[in-house]
Amino acid sequence: MQIRETKKQKLTLKELCYQYRHVWVLAYCILYIPWFAWLEQTVTKKFHLITMPADLKIPFCEYFIIPYLLWFAYVAFGVLYFFFRSKEDYYKLCAFLFTGMTVFLIVSTVYPNGHYLRPLAFDRDNIFTELVSWLYRTDTPTNLFPSIHVYNSLGVHIALMHSTCFQGKKAIRAVSFVLCVSIVLSTMFLKQHSIFDVLTAFGLAFVMYYVIYRYAYKKVPALLRTSKREKGHVLHDLRL
16 A cells, blocks of 8 residues: 555656646756856946936936835746746746846847946935845846846736736736836836836837747647647556
């Protein structure tokens, strides 16, 4: 009896690994994180200044640190939700995010850039300015365009709006829209990014939207539309 239970557990683990084999896509982080860290350490003083006259008209507002930090949870939610609920949407979102992030890395490498928009001192002293101070200490005002904060936020919202998982869920779609817009605004009101960074992020997102959602995935590969009958055969083969 004990032997049978052990065998059953092994088969279940095998099935689980097969079901979530698409985790391999997240291995992209092995490339992105070291490359980004290298840029942050390398591009510090000598860079091309990226600013626009309109940047000076945007006031600093520390309260936008909240949506700025919520970006991390927003993107993580998008990736993890589709990882477990919709393999097709997961592949689309990852293709969207990782392509844009790679473009960002290449641009930052061949064209080091930055700005001097950050305030030298804060007019107020509160928990929000403390968080902004922490952000300024941990994130340099370099490697800015296209803004990954803006680009990835657009990517998650686009994925959510095009997924059948959220059809009819107006409240969730509305929250996603508000959060996405808030994150985009936060990059400028916190003086993390120039308007130029935001515009280039929108431009890249526009291109990738048509590549990912209108062209490359117009006809979803047959493997992503496996019928229930085929899935049954797969599980049956795994049990053998």
